[in-house]
Amino acid sequence: MPLRVYNTLTGEKEIFVPLTPGKAGMYVCGVTVYDYCHIGHARAGVVFDIIYRYLKYVGYDVTYVRNYTDIDDKIIKRANQEGTDYRTIADRYIQAFDEDMARLGLAKPTVEPKATDHIDGIIAIIETLVEKGHAYTSEGDVYYAVDTFPGYLKLSGRAMEEMQAGARVEVGDRKRNPMDFALWKGSKPGEPYWSSPWGEGRPGWHIECSAMSMKFLGKTFDFHGGGKDLVFPHHENEIAQSEAANGCQFVRYWLHNGFVNINAEKMSKSLGNFFTIRDVLQKYDPETLRFFILSAHYRSPIDFSDQNLDESQAALERIYSCLAAIDELLQSNAVSSEMAVVEHLSPVGQELQEKLTQLIPRFVDAMDDDFNSAQALGVVFETVRSTNRFLAETTEMTPIALSLIARVRHLCNEIGSVLGLFNSKPSVWLDGIKRAKADQLDMTPEQIERLIVERAEARASRNFKRSDEIRDLLLTHGIQLLDSVQGTTWNVK
RNA sequence: GGCGCGUUAUCCAAGAGGCUAGGAGCCGGUCUGCAAAACCGUUAACGUCGGUUCGAAUCCGACACGCGCCUCCA
Numbered sequence: 005m006p007l008r009v010y011n012t013l014t015g016e017k018e019i020f021v022p023l024t025p026g027k028a029g030m031y032v033c034g035v036t037v038y039d040y041c042h043i044g045h046a047r048a049g050v051v052f053d054i055i056y057r058y059l060k061y062v063g064y065d066v067t068y069v070r071n072y073t074d075i076d077d078k079i080i081k082r083a084n085q086e087g088t089d090y091r092t093i094a095d096r097y098i099q100a101f102d103e104d105m106a107r108l109g110l111a112k113p114t115v116e117p118k119a120t121d122h123i124d125g126i127i128a129i130i131e132t133l134v135e136k137g138h139a140y141t142s143e144g145d146v147y148y149a150v151d152t153f154p155g156y157l158k159l160s161g162r163a164m165e166e167m168q169a170g171a172r173v174e175v176g177d178r179k180r181n182p183m184d185f186a187l188w189k190g191s192k193p194g195e196p197y198w199s200s201p202w203g204e205g206r207p208g209w210h211i212e213c214s215a216m217s218m219k220f221l222g223k224t225f226d227f228h229g230g231g232k233d234l235v236f237p238h239h240e241n242e243i244a245q246s247e248a249a250n251g252c253q254f255v256r257y258w259l260h261n262g263f264v265n266i267n268a269e270k271m272s273k274s275l276g277n278f279f280t281i282r283d284v285l286q287k288y289d290p291e292t293l294r295f296f297i298l299s300a301h302y303r304s305p306i307d308f309s310d311q312n313l314d315e316s317q318a319a320l321e322r323i324y325s326c327l328a329a330i331d332e333l334l335q336s337n338a339v340s341s342e343m344a345v346v347e348h349l350s351p352v353g354q355e356l357q358e359k360l361t362q363l364i365p366r367f368v369d370a371m372d373d374d375f376n377s378a379q380a381l382g383v384v385f386e387t388v389r390s391t392n393r394f395l396a397e398t399t400e401m402t403p404i405a406l407s408l409i410a411r412v413r414h415l416c417n418e419i420g421s422v423l424g425l426f427n428s429k430p431s432v433w434l435d436g437i438k439r440a441k442a443d444q445l446d447m448t449p450e451q452i453e454r455l456i457v458e459r460a461e462a463r464a465s466r467n468f469k470r471s472d473e474i475r476d477l478l479l480t481h482g483i484q485l486l487d488s489v490q491g492t493t494w495n496v497k
Numbered sequence: 498g499g500c501g502c503g504u505u506a507u508c509c510a511a512g513a514g515g516c517u518a519g520g521a522g523c524c525g526g527u528c529u530g531c532a533a534a535a536c537c538g539u540u541a542a543c544g545u546c547g548g549u550u551c552g553a554a555u556c557c558g559a560c561a562c563g564c565g566c567c568u569c570c571a
Contacts, residue, residue, distance in 0.1 A: 015501095033571075041571085048571035078569075162500060162567070209569090231571030238570090261571070262502095268563070272570060299520080300510065305503085305564075311521095315509060319520050325535080370511090379511050382519035389519095389537090396527090396536055468530060475532080486534050495534075 007062065007372045009227075010303060012235060012258040013159055017374055022226055023256060028064040029225035030056060031217040031255075033234055034116070036073040036209075037097035038082045041104050042278040043293070043308060044231065044264045044271055050294055051261045051302040051375075052229050053110045054423055058371050061422045068113040069220045071213060072098055075120050075206050080195055090196045094120075104281040107290045109424045115220050119212035123198045126207045126215040129249050130187045130200075138248040142178040144190025144203050150183045153244045159258060160236040185241055187211050210241040214254075218246065228255040232262055232303075262305045271308065279308070289437060291425060292317045298377040298423060319385075320425075321437065323416075326388045328430035329395055330413050337401050349404060352397050356390045356408060363387055363415050367422075377423060384419060387412065441496035447481050456485070456492050 007020040022028050032052045035045055056068045074094035083090045098118075119126075130146055133139035138152045150156045150164075157164060164183065186208035191197035197204035217225065223246070230239065239258065246254040263270045266277045284293055296316035300306045349357060363383065370379035391412050398405050420426035428436075442449070455474050462471040475485055484497045 035571075036569090044571045046571085051571090076569095160500085160566075165499090229571095232565080233570050236566065237568090263565075263571080265564085270565070270570095274569070303502095304510090307509085309509095312509060315521050319509095322520075329535095376511075379518070382511065385519050386517095392536060463530080466530075472531075479533085484533065487529075487532085488534085493534095497533095 008374055009257050009259060010374045011256075012260050013255075015161070018257070020226075020257065022064065023224060026063070026065055028059050028066045028227065029221040030059070030066060030068045030227040030229065031213070031221055031225065032068070032070045032113075032228070033213060033230035033238065034070045034072050035097075035101055036076045036078060037094045037101060038076065038078040039097060039273075040100055040280040040282060042264075042271065042273075042280050043284055044278070045101075046104070046108055046281050046284075046293060047264050047297050047302075047306070048229075048231050048261050049105050049110050050108060050297045050424070052259075053108075054298065054377060055227075055229070055259070055375055056113070057111060057422050057424065058375060062368070066114070067221060069115045069117065069217060070113040071216050072101070072116065072118045073209070073212055074098065074118045075196065075212075076209060094118075107285060108281070108294055109290060109427070111424070117216045117220065119207065119216070122212065122215045122219060123207065125219050126211050127188075127198075127200050129211065129215055129218070129245060132249045133187065133245065136248065138244075139187055140180065141202050144205065145178055145186055146188035146202055147179055147184040148187050148241070148244060148248075149180060150185075150244060151181055153248050155247065156183075156244050157236075157240060159240050159243055162236070185210065185237065187245070210238055211245055213238070213242050214245040214249070217242075218250070223250040224253050225255060227257050227259055229259040229261070232260045235260055261302045265305050265307045266309075268307060270305075284313075288313050288317065289433075289440070291428065291433070292320055295320045295381075295425060298425070299381060301374075301376055301378050303374075317437065321434065323384065323388055323426055324428075324430045324433050326391055327413065327416060327426060328434060330391070330409050331430055333395075333401060333409055334406070334413065337406050349408070350397065352390075352394050353405065353408060356394045356412075359387050359390045360408070360411055360415060364418070367419050371422070380419070380423065384416070387416070438495060445482060445496060447478075447483065452478065452483060452494055456494065459485075460492060 008017045009020050010017050030052075032048070035041060041049075052070070056066060059066045072094075075090065079090050079093050083093045086093070130139060133148065134141070134146065137149075139146050139148050141147075188200060188202055188205050188211075189208055190203055190205040195206070197206060217228070228239065228242075235258075243254050265271060266279075269275070269277065271278045281293075292313060293316075296308075296313055297306070299316060299319070306312075366383045367380050370376045370383060373379070391409070394405075394408070401409075416426055455478060459471045459474040462468070462474070478485060478494070479497070482497045484495045486493045486495055
């Protein structure tokens, strides 16, 4: 099955046919850098990260552009509040964005342009639009005349009359049509500005994406992505600008990710119900957050809650525990490349072998179906179960058994490199989770160890009443004892 | 008001005409002094009412409930 993607423009899943064979151009709206990123940004980041990785994985030469909008009213407002300049604010939050995305394990895009580095390109497009009669000047501003573009609202699938009937659109006296939007805004005293044919000013929101995408990907390119909330007005306006200026199709496939909800309601700045990525990473491992995001299809809403994050962590622990067991085995047994001809696999071994031959094809099937990462993870879990079963019943690690196990490891790495998951050393990752939990205890490790020793003594003298008392006491502090032949260790419940 | 989306077992979540999704939980087993942990096994579902079909979670219609966009937003 070829790659099929859901295109917002047509409202259907379509087979992806690249503009240029073997290549894929992809532009994703990054952030306006005026504050720390919240988990909605994390979702968009992770979703387009795996789309980028997957396109590369299936062999495309991908040019991935993700911008920073570093000039905007909100940035200026923030700078004024803090008594500093817009550049300081923009640079601070660009750095914060980079840190957050790096922690989430995002691959670096091919290019990460900033709007302020492309003012010339922005001005050039506006000039073209004015020349072609799609834009007009008004008291130092330049506006896009939406009436001049017949395809306006084709992405969001609305009618102009309905939009205006909403009565929530302000009628600006500088605009001919209330739906017209600013391409260029004349600067007020004290505001940052660039010179232009229309006087000193700055670009409006939307035009920077038209300019930067054209510069790095051309007038027509394959994918344009962003959150669902950008469909209108941002992407609609980008289409109007780019197609009117260039006279050709702008984007071939529009991709939009769903929202992150809190208690089934959209998380947003205006509602004030948002969590920053930094807040969440104080409590949860970045890979857990990433897993949580990928456990649902990218277009569906996901409900952010402690319970859901805890479940994601438990699920990821299951995978890492399996990988840790594999690593331990492979470390203590040299894998021979020679396979003894006489060896036979048990039925469970044959089942695992069968699962492994299907693993990558099934993973690819899932991802080909509009990047269905949730289904892809299901395939991984089935492999984990087969592997665990095989490990449990295999008493002697023969060369063929070891090579089978090594193959599981190899394929999990391959899938993990596409999803950006399970790339940590399993034992280290599991230890990290354990340590993070231990930090929240009201007992020190020394106290715990002392009680474990006392319990061991009690057990040795078959004083089970006392040993069980200690076990229960620790449990009330959230500490779970793990007995094994090597001795007793503990874990945080 | 206009437009659009969703409703899958106890919870999270795939699937989109006949084919075991998966995870967490419950329950059973292995292990254990007994447990726990781990592992294995197992369970159960398609909002309501109609229609199409040999066959419907899946397609069509109505209804109910929830959500989103129409305003800065990922």
